[in-house]
Amino acid sequence: QVQLVETGGGVVQPGGSLRLSCAASGFTFSSYGMNWVRQAPGKGLEWLAFIRYDGNNKYYAESVKGRFTISRDNSEKTLYLQMNSLRAEDTAVYYCAKVQEVWSVAGTGAFDIWGQGTMVIVSS
Amino acid sequence: QSALTQPASVSGSPGQSITISCTGTSSDVGGYKFVSWYQQHPGKAPKLMIYDVSNRPSGVSNRFSGSKSANTASLTISGLQAEDEADYYCSSYTTSSTVVFGGGTKLTVL
Numbered sequence: 536q537v538q539l540v541e542t543g544g545g546v547v548q549p550g551g552s553l554r555l556s557c558a559a560s561g562f563t564f565s566s567y568g569m570n571w572v573r574q575a576p577g578k579g580l581e582w583l584a585f586i587r588y589d590g591n592n593k594y595y596a597e598s599v600k601g602r603f604t605i606s607r608d609n610s611e612k613t614l615y616l617q618m619n620s621l622r623a624e625d626t627a628v629y630y631c632a633k634v635q636e637v638w639s640v641a642g643t644g645a646f647d648i649w650g651q652g653t654m655v656i657v658s659s
Numbered sequence: 660q661s662a663l664t665q666p667a668s669v670s671g672s673p674g675q676s677i678t679i680s681c682t683g684t685s686s687d688v689g690g691y692k693f694v695s696w697y698q699q700h701p702g703k704a705p706k707l708m709i710y711d712v713s714n715r716p717s718g719v720s721n722r723f724s725g726s727k728s729a730n731t732a733s734l735t736i737s738g739l740q741a742e743d744e745a746d747y748y749c750s751s752y753t754t755s756s757t758v759v760f761g762g763g764t765k766l767t768v769l
Binding site: 570572579580581582585594595596597630632635641642643644645646647649650651652 | 660662691693695697699704705706707710711716746748750752755756757758759760761762763
């Protein structure tokens, strides 16, 4: 079945780095744009980044621009989020989410498939 | 990009209808048809309920409907059921080629 599985979360010190992965299955990964969304404990959803189906277009929220990098490996059907210079306020559950429409070139499409999330805690 | 504005909470009795509003600007909600609504139960991932303002994905009950007027989108749930109790989030594409979510609305079924 269509599935996204995030891994890579954990506890990291302020200023540290972490790379999250999102493994896709059950659909043609290389045909869909992908996103990262996070949710701080007890808070709402925050969109972080979008990457086009072929990896050529990337867009970021201002809150993470310059610190986080979204990338993908279509041969491995995997989405990544490289997080650098982490801060306490980056503590959250991180979700990857698939765009509903095929061949999306920007973040216009709705997010029809979500992973279960991976927790990132930034603390000394 | 500021978050879209949603009421913090709404409530209704079983069988009733409720509406959740989502207010943005001409740079997001008012400028595009790309407004979506998500349902999130505690400890679970969000689920897409409405896309492109008023379209329902396959498998979503027709008790859920969406609309938009100017800079405000709305989600209406008719025939409230206990399992509808959850958090609801709207989202919109923006002129900055980004996506913005609303702050979320907690729906309580009395």
